[in-house]
Amino acid sequence: MRNTRIRVPETAASGEIIDIRVMVMHPMDTGFSYNSQGERIPVNIITDFTCHYLGEEVVSITLAPGLSANPYFAFRLRATESGPIDFKWVDQNGEITTATRDIDVT
């Protein structure tokens, strides 16, 4: 489990389009940099990110080393019912990080 920073509004009107902003703490090493001993740092990246709202997929992203460290994504979805918004990250070693935020739709 890695640290995550997620911003989802706590409440929303039905039908409102809301902004979701997520970030996960990860170095996203490209394999092109060297440490202070001059050794090459191997590739170490998160490969997949998915977001589901009420069990339905919103986005599914395949990441590459071309994304910055601590990969950040912002996207939108339409709030229709109260329920969970699930986030999941998988890194190249299969390490899974998950997070859930509940949204209250009035």
Added chain:
Amino acid sequence: MRMNRRDTLLGLAAVLFIPLPARATPADVVESIAETFGDRPLREGAITLEAPPLAESGNSVPLTVSVESAMEGDDRVVRLALFAEENPRPKTCDVVFGPAAVEARLTTNIRLASTQSVICVAEMADGSLIQARRAIRVVVGACTTLPGRY
């Protein structure tokens, strides 16, 4: 430790020949796009790429892509990919929009090796591909900076 001229010269030579990552060429990018989406015709389309015209550090360049689309029926963006023309690995991310997506819009931070153009290719529900590009000037590229700095 005493430094003699031979050690100094060898050390200097070692520093000068640190291998730099190879850059991609526009042909590699075309190949990378074909690999991702298959060999299909590309046309210019209504995609907006918002990014600073001048990025101080290539390690993290904020980029927003949005494709003009109703996200219904045939006018739906199913997939979108970003390519940085001169990065050692051009493809930076590949986004699939699921049934709950309402806008084909995504903001992220990308790495850029040098001043270059970023290309966005979007696949519509009817299988057609559209693309757009935007030039971004980079002061310090991502590959030349020290590790541990973001």
